[in-house]
Each structure stands twice: as C-alpha cells, then as structure tokens.
Amino acid sequence: MPHKVQILINGRREEVPAHISVAAAIAAIGQGATRRDLTGAPRAACCGMGVCFECRVRIDGAEKLGCLTRVSQGMEITTDA
Amino acid sequence: MIHDVLIVGGGIVGCAIAERLALGGLSVCLVERDCIGGGATAASMGHLVVLDDDPAELALSAWSCERWRILADALPAGADYRATGTLWVARDGEEMEEAERKQARLAGAGIASEMISAATLARLEPALAERLAGGLRVPSDAVVYPPVAAAWLARQAAAAGADILSGIAVRNLDPAGVVLADGREVRADKVIIANGCAAPELLPAVPIRKRKGHLLITTRGAPTVTHQLVELGYIKSAHSTEGDSVAFNLQPRPTGQWLLGSTRQFDDTTTGVTPRLVSGLIERGKAFVPALAAVSALRAWTGFRPTTPDHRPLIGAWPSRPGTWLACGHEGLGVTTALGTADLIAAQLLQTATPFDAEPFAPARFAAEYENAA
Ligand SMILES: Cc1cc2nc3c(=O)[nH]c(=O)nc-3n(C[C@H](O)[C@H](O)[C@H](O)COP(=O)(O)OP(=O)(O)OC[C@H]3O[C@@H](n4cnc5c(N)ncnc54)[C@H](O)[C@@H]3O)c2cc1C
Ligand code: FES
Numbered sequence: 001m002p003h004k005v006q007i008l009i010n011g012r013r014e015e016v017p018a019h020i021s022v023a024a025a026i027a028a029i030g031q032g033a034t035r036r037d038l039t040g041a042p043r044a045a046c047c048g049m050g051v052c053f054e055c056r057v058r059i060d061g062a063e064k065l066g067c068l069t070r071v072s073q074g075m076e077i078t079t080d081a
Numbered sequence: 082m083i084h085d086v087l088i089v090g091g092g093i094v095g096c097a098i099a100e101r102l103a104l105g106g107l108s109v110c111l112v113e114r115d116c117i118g119g120g121a122t123a124a125s126m127g128h129l130v131v132l133d134d135d136p137a138e139l140a141l142s143a144w145s146c147e148r149w150r151i152l153a154d155a156l157p158a159g160a161d162y163r164a165t166g167t168l169w170v171a172r173d174g175e176e177m178e179e180a181e182r183k184q185a186r187l188a189g190a191g192i193a194s195e196m197i198s199a200a201t202l203a204r205l206e207p208a209l210a211e212r213l214a215g216g217l218r219v220p221s222d223a224v225v226y227p228p229v230a231a232a233w234l235a236r237q238a239a240a241a242g243a244d245i246l247s248g249i250a251v252r253n254l255d256p257a258g259v260v261l262a263d264g265r266e267v268r269a270d271k272v273i274i275a276n277g278c279a280a281p282e283l284l285p286a287v288p289i290r291k292r293k294g295h296l297l298i299t300t301r302g303a304p305t306v307t308h309q310l311v312e313l314g315y316i317k318s319a320h321s322t323e324g325d326s327v328a329f330n331l332q333p334r335p336t337g338q339w340l341l342g343s344t345r346q347f348d349d350t351t352t353g354v355t356p357r358l359v360s361g362l363i364e365r366g367k368a369f370v371p372a373l374a375a376v377s378a379l380r381a382w383t384g385f386r387p388t389t390p391d392h393r394p395l396i397g398a399w400p401s402r403p404g405t406w407l408a409c410g411h412e413g414l415g416v417t418t419a420l421g422t423a424d425l426i427a428a429q430l431l432q433t434a435t436p437f438d439a440e441p442f443a444p445a446r447f448a449a450e451y452e453n454a455a
Contacts, residue, residue, distance in 0.1 A: 053300075056300060063300060
C-alpha cells in the first residue's frame with residue numbers, strides 16, 4: 001500500500017499517492033483540465049515533461065508546471081488559474 | 082508568361098511590396114521558400130515605432146507608421162493592431178535630457194510627443210519601478226502581430242492578381258528571371274530580393290550580417306501595462322556594433338501576457354536559446370518592472386535581424402546586376418518600415434515621386450565593396 005498525502009484541489013480535499021505529480025493527481029481525480037485557453041476551451045497536461053506548458057496550475061499561490069511538481073502533504077492546487 | 086516583377090521572400094517586406102505593386106497594376110509573382118510571414122517576421126515583436134537617431138531612418142519610420150495607421154481598420158482582427166503608443170523610460174537625469182533631445186528630433190518630423198514626469202509615469206504605468214526619472218510618450222506608435230499582417234498583405238496581393246508561391250525556394254537568379262529549387266524557371270523583367278538575412282545566398286556581395294535576438298513571453302495574468310515600454314538606453318545598445326547587449330523592451334499583449342525583449346548578438350548564428358541571455362532579459366526587465374519576478378515565462382525564442390554596415394536597409398536597384406533590386410537589411414525595424422519600403426520601391430518602379438528621399442537607402446552606397454562581385 002503506497003504512502004498517501006492529502007491535498008486540496010480547487011478547495012476539495014483529495015487523497016492521492018505521495019509519489020505522483022500534480023498533473024497525475026488532477027487526472028486521477030477525474031478533474032481532467034488544468035486550465036482554459038483564451039476561447040474557454042479546457043486544456044490538459046500533454047507532454048508530461050515540462051515542454052508544452054499545458055499543465056500549468058497555481059500551487060500554493062505560485063503558477064507552476066503540474067507535470068514537474070510532485071504532490072506533498074497539505075498542498076493547495078487551483079486549476080484554471 | 083513574363084511577370085513584370087518577381088519578389089524573392091515572403092516576409093513582411095516581400096509581402097508589403099507584393100501588395101503595393103499588385104495594386105499598382107503590375108504583374109507580380111512572389112516566391113517564399115518556407116511559409117509566408119515566417120522568417121524574422123514571425124520571430125519579432127511587431128512594435129511599430131518611429132526611431133529618430135538617424136534622419137533617414139526617421140523619415141522612413143515616420144512615413145511607415147502613418148501608413149500602418151491608415152491600414153489599421155482594414156487589417157484582420159488577428160493582426161492585433163493596437164495604438165498603444167510608446168513610453169520611452171528614463172532612469173536618470175541624463176536619460177531625461179536624451180528624452181528632450183528625442184522630443185525635438187521627433188517634432189522635426191512632425192511627430193508629437195509628451196515629456197512625462199516621474200509622478201505621471203507612476204500614474205500612467207503603475208507596474209513600473211519607483212524611482213524612475215520619467216520619460217517620453219509617443220502616442221502615435223503602435224503594435225501589430227507581424228505574421229498575420231504579412232499573410233494578410235500577401236492575400237491582398239493575390240486578390241489583386243499576384244501569384245504567391247510558398248514552400249519552394251528560389252535556387253538562383255538567371256538572366257531571364259529566377260530558377261526555382263525544382264528547376265523550373267520563372268521569367269520576370271525585374272527581380273526584387275526581399276529575403277532578409279538570406280540575401281547573400283543569392284547575391285554573395287550584399288553586405289548583410291545576421292544579428293540574433295531573444296524574446297520571451299509570459300503567461301497570462303501579468304499586471305496591466307498599456308504602452309509599449311522601452312528604456313531610453315536602448316539606442317546605445319541597439320547600435321553598438323560588437324558584443325552582446327540586452328535592453329528592456331516590454332509589449333503588453335491583448336491576452337494579458339507580456340512580450341519581453343530584447344537581446345542583440347552578432348557572433349552567434351545558431352538558433353538556440355542561450356540561458357545566460359534569457360536571464361539577462363529577465364534581470365533587466367525586473368529593474369524596470371519589478372512584478373516580473375512573480376510572473377511565469379511561458380516561452381523564449383530567437384530570431385535574426387538582417388543588419389547592414391550603416392544600419393540602413395538596402396532599398397533600390399542593385400547596380401552590378403541589371404534588373405535586380407534589393408529590399409532587405411531592415412535590421413530591427415523591418416516590420417515598421419515594410420510599408421515605407423514598399424512605397425519607395427513602387428515609386429521607383431512606377432516612376433512616380435518618392436514620398437521621402439530614397440537616396441540614403443540606395444544599395445549603390447556600398448558600390449566599392451561589390452565592384453568585383455555580382
Ligand atoms: C527578436 C526580434 C525582434 C524584432 N522586433 C521588431 C519590432 O518590434 N518592430 C520592428 O519593426 N521590427 C522588429 N524586428 C525586425 C523585423 O523582424 C525584421 O526587420 C523584418 O521581419 C524583416 O522582414 P523581411 O521580410 O526582410 O525578412 P524575413 O521576415 O526574414 O523574410 C524573408 C523571407 O525570405 C524567405 N527566403 C529566404 N531565402 C529564400 C529563397 N532563396 N527563396 C524564397 N524565399 C526565401 C525566408 O523563408 C523568409 O520567409 C525584430 C527582429 C527580431 C529578430
Ligand atoms: S504536461 Fe507539458 S509541460 Fe507539463
């Protein structure tokens with residue numbers, strides 16, 4: 001049984017494996033979209049390696065790449081930031 | 082068929098010329114080896130700015146900015162033409178004196194501008210750092226999104242009957258016109274070389290060097306800025322002839338992003354992004370707009386300015402090769418000056434009066450250097 005952490009995604013408490021990325025956590029809870037483009041269309045993590053910038057979300061107040069940031073206990077994540 | 086004019090290169094300069102000549106009734110063919118509006122045009126900032134440090138450049142850029150203004154309503158929405166004006170930012174008394182001299186030079190060309198105190202600066206652009214000395218506001222400057230503007234000019238040309246070929250290169254010039262990469266010959270009375278940095282590939286004696294530049298764009302949500310902001314120290318670094326330089330230049334995009342420039346380097350002809358210079362851009366930017374520290378950079382890229390020895394573009398007949406004309410070497414101002422360039426070429430080909438003195442741009446000024454080369 002892998003170690004779990006509690007995080008907040010858009011104000012909702014979620015429990016996810018401790019070793020995954022923020023982008024993976026967002027996908028795992030079925031939220032899907034990380035942000036919206038100028039037309040309002042949803043966007044989601046694409047490359048998974050810090051190139052496409054589609055996974056950007058606000059993490060503890062700062063805009064970061066979800067695919068390159070690992071979840072940690074108590075982390076607050078806002079999508080569409 | 083023999084075209085009146087064949088234009089090599091579909092950057093903003095070639096497209097502007099194609100539009101102007103096709104509307105002037107000439108039969109025009111434009112050949113672009115990659116895609117229309119790629120090249121330096123796609124890499125650039127699209128600041129439509131009057132530069133006054135050289136009287137010839139002042140005449141060309143002032144005329145061109147006016148032409149953009151007239152065109153503005155016709156441009157498609159995606160060309161993002163916005164009359165942001167330019168705010169030249171001064172850090173100290175010395176740069177304020179430079180702002181005053183700049184105001185006088187602009188006034189000489191009929192361009193109105195306004196000296197801005199430190200207090201007014203803080204009110205106009207609250208994102209700027211405290212303790213700047215003030216600046217000069219030039220309300221008639223603007224910004225445009227260059228690749229869309231270039232593509233639109235090419236479509237206008239096509240609608241007026243021009244043939245626009247893209248995805249195929251001009252391999253070489255021949256006495257009757259040009260030969261394309263697939264061996265096809267396209268015949269034309271006159272050939273206009275408008276392929277920017279690549280001009281020496283067709284005419285090795287054309288004195289053009291590549292000058293690399295880096296730009297960076299932030300994500301959305303940057304604080305509001307309404308003018309294109311440029312540091313007054315810019316000209317010093319823009320015209321230094323050797324070495325790397327970084328100058329603060331910030332353009333607010335309609336999306337809420339910031340486009341941040343710019344660097345200038347001569348010795349590097351590779352397209353890669355140099356981390357040291359990107360950090361230089363950010364550090365320089367933070368000195369003027371501290372909030373940059375909290376904004377995320379989305380992407381950085383590079384482009385090449387086609388630079389001539391005297392920093393003036395080459396516009397006009399190329400004396401050592403009959404029927405060959407040049408419209409290249411626009412350095413860091415070619416988006417602005419594309420329309421004026423097209424007007425000069427059109428006036429010379431159609432034998433009407435030029436709107437301003439064409440002589441300073443005549444390629445013949447480099448005669449001694451190309452006497453022995455075609
Ligand atoms: C970082 C940066 C920022 C800039 N910012 C500004 C700015 O804010 N304002 C401004 O006014 N200017 C700016 N500039 C300058 C401006 O981008 C250039 O002066 C301008 O784009 C030059 O246009 P061009 O049509 O001559 O060249 P290009 O846009 O390079 O077009 C030349 C075209 O010719 C094609 N070509 C080459 N060889 C051949 C061939 N053999 N056959 C067929 N086609 C060929 C190329 O594919 C290319 O598309 C900037 C430049 C850079 C690099
Ligand atoms: S998914 Fe592409 S940068 Fe994160």
